[in-house]
Amino acid sequence: MDIGLEALLENYGIRLNGDLIRDAQCASITVMQNQGQFQMRSQIPFLIFPTLSMLTTNPIVKDLQGLIFYFVSSLDTTLAANKGLKAEVLIHSSKHSGRQSDCYT
Numbered sequence: 001m002d003i004g005l006e007a008l009l010e011n012y013g014i015r016l017n018g019d020l021i022r023d024a025q026c027a028s029i030t031v032m033q034n035q036g037q038f039q040m041r042s043q044i045p046f047l048i049f050p051t052l053s054m055l056t057t058n059p060i061v062k063d064l065q066g067l068i069f070y071f072v073s074s075l076d077t078t079l080a081a082n083k084g085l086k087a088e089v090l091i092h093s094s095k096h097s098g099r100q101s102d103c104y105t
Contacts, residue, residue, distance in 0.1 A: 013080030023050035024096035052091045
């Protein structure tokens with residue numbers, strides 16, 4: 001959903017990428033399955049709901065145990081240096097993550 005946040009973030013040297021993060025370290029969803037006359041509930045990992053637990057010691061996030069993001073995109077902070085700003089990563093996905101490109105048009 002376009003809410004006009006991209007222009008504000010780019011003013012601070014941050015670009016919101018048009019992708020989705022998928023991660024093997026993720027939250028589960030409940031799926032209903034029919035087994036004959038019975039309905040079974042199963043929990044399956046949902047790769048695009050990454051759980052982010054590798055946090056820094058920055059006071060903003062230091063006491064958080066973990067976070068779940070739903071349909072999150074990656075951020076590009078390389079523009080910050082061009083604006084004389086320093087960007088600090090507060091949270092990030094696990095080493096088992098990747099990007100699903102071309103999600104938005």
